[in-house]
Amino acid sequence: MERIRTMVLPRLPAGVVAAVAAGVAVGLLATVPGGGAEAPPWGAWMVHAVIFGAVLGLLGGGRKQSLGSSLAAGLLLGLADWLFRQLTLSVLVSGAVPKWTLAEAVSTFDELVRTVLLGAVAGPVMYGLVALWHRRAVTGATVPRKPHIVVVGGGFGGVGAARRLDALVARGLQIEITVISESNFLLFTPLLVGVAASTLEPRHVSAPVRAALRYASFLHGRVESVDPDRRELVVAAGSRGRQRVPYDELILAVGRCHDCSICREWRSTR
Structure with a gap:
């Protein structure tokens, strides 16, 4: 009401x-x-x-x-x-x-x-x-500080979470949203097969992250460290140098990396 x-x-x-x-x-x-x-x-x-x-x-x-x-x-x-x-x-x-x-x-x-x-x-x-x-x-009147939610990662998980928070802000939720990603573009990895087969152009399988965000701000950089005690991130933001980004809530959506070292070790034993 x-x-x-x-x-x-x-x-x-x-x-x-x-x-x-x-x-x-x-x-x-x-x-x-x-x-x-x-x-x-x-x-x-x-x-x-x-x-x-x-x-x-x-x-x-x-x-x-x-x-x-x-x-x-x-x-x-x-x-x-x-x-x-x-x-x-x-x-x-x-x-x-x-x-x-x-x-x-x-x-x-x-x-x-x-x-x-x-x-x-x-x-x-x-x-x-x-x-x-x-x-x-x-x-x-004194405007109360809005909670700051930081989303780390510009993939499906990170952009999906930011878009959901965007929808809540549009309905009146008082929060600040920041998306941090090393890439400016969201890559649709399932469509890379089409690029390899020359049925799609590379520009058709990526979209700017900023275009998917209405209320959230975007920071292009790489998170170097997380301090959970101080609720702060250290971000390497290219030409702008290192920046400290405070947060109230943190969403880590950086995906996963495959560790192929075990494969090499297994191959060396054969």
Whole structure:
């Protein structure tokens, strides 16, 4: 319940406020002489703006959104609103069957422009309001330190664990994730047979580790030592030198190495 309140609290009111402000601006723009468009009925238009803002706030406004994605979300919601309200719902209310013809779309072109403009203005305004709310919340309260989970290994086990933790973060789990691997790429070893047989190209059996991670950070390096008492790793990070990486929880997914020395010893006895 607390997680839902935290997610909805800044976004829902911010979306409503942004849409009402955008609705006023778009409505006033339609009243400009020579604009070629009729001003909307203010009562119905404001009710529509409130509903539009509530939906926009629930669907968008996340902390991972940018100004561009908020603009795109507003534009897409405006287009979807026009398709549903003008070409579908109003036709059903009149007792007809929606046909979504070009003639019907042209007849409601003014409403399309008005609704898309509403979303184009409301999206960025909501993004600014949510960002301001989070900034004030951070400065006004002490943010507790998030537990740091370090995953060592960029293979199937390590990337799989990091993706699972990524999904939990997306649902609201407050943790920091770091993946440490000597390789930048996840190699699909079962497909190496296809590369050897020339049925697959090498680029088809590997993928960047970073591309599989949404919230986790990636550190390219080799773990040289683990200090479980101090909960700290020493990582050789190439040109950045040795780094000490603290952790609260450690996942070791480095795989296994085959020791062929016993084979050599067995062969020497024959």
